[in-house]
Amino acid sequence: MDHLSFKTTHVNKANAQKSWVIVDASVAPLGRVASQIANILRGKHKPSFTPNADCGDNVIVINADNLRVTGKKMTEKVYITHSGYPGGQKRRTVREQMQRDSRRVIEHAVKGMLQGNKLGSAQYRNLYVYAGDQHPHEAQQPVAIELKNL
Numbered sequence: 127m128d129h130l131s132f133k134t135t136h137v138n139k140a141n142a143q144k145s146w147v148i149v150d151a152s153v154a155p156l157g158r159v160a161s162q163i164a165n166i167l168r169g170k171h172k173p174s175f176t177p178n179a180d181c182g183d184n185v186i187v188i189n190a191d192n193l194r195v196t197g198k199k200m201t202e203k204v205y206i207t208h209s210g211y212p213g214g215q216k217r218r219t220v221r222e223q224m225q226r227d228s229r230r231v232i233e234h235a236v237k238g239m240l241q242g243n244k245l246g247s248a249q250y251r252n253l254y255v256y257a258g259d260q261h262p263h264e265a266q267q268p269v270a271i272e273l274k275n276l
Contacts, residue, residue, distance in 0.1 A: 137169075137176040144252075146184045146268035148261075152192035153273060156199075156235055162273045163187065163232075164239035167249045180248045186268055187255040190228040195220060205234065229255040 135141075147166060151159050169175050169182035195203070200221045208215045223231050232255050240246035254263065 135174065137174050137179045137181040139180065142169075142179065142181045143172075143174070144181070144183055146186065146263065146266040148186045148188060148268045148270045149273065150189050150270075151187050151232060151255075152189040152194065154194070156193055156195050156231065159187075159193075159273065160232060160235035160239055163236050163253070166271075167236070167240065167252055178245065180245060180252075182249055182252060184252045184266070184268075185254065186261050186263055187232055187253070188259045188261060189257075190232050190255050191224075191257045193224070193228060193231060200224075228257055 149159065149163055149166075153159070163185050165171055166185050167182040169180075172181060175181060201219055203220045205218045205220075205223060206215060207218075218226070220231060233253065236253060237246075237250055240249055254261065
């Protein structure tokens with residue numbers, strides 16, 4: 127009798143089953159969309175999830191211009207950057223950032239929900255955000271998915 131017929135498989139870079147998915151950013155508020163995208167990038171939606179491997183899917187986010195935020199976040203949420211020089215701190219609200227480049231708002235939110243190590247950086251590189259509904263990834267045959275638990 128073979129007792130090891132149900133071996134646990136560990137996913138690594140060579141045997142990861144990565145696919146391409148499309149997410150519409152205009153269906154829910156920023157935080158809810160970003161948390162779902164982060165889960166897809168990590169691969170937590172798959173039964174073969176391995177926490178120490180990049181087993182998530184490639185995510186294409188469209189309609190970043192139509193992103194919604196709730197409450198007073200448009201005027202009160204502030205992104206702060208620093209150049210490293212004295213007096214080099216810059217502040218920008220969500221409204222200013224949306225006018226400048228709406229893709230950066232989603233990228234900033236998703237990056238904050240990923241791990242802060244090399245694995246998180248590798249997973250973040252699988253994110254592609256576009257302002258409109260057009261994207262150049264038709265050759266990868268992406269699948270549109272509905273976000274759950276919103």
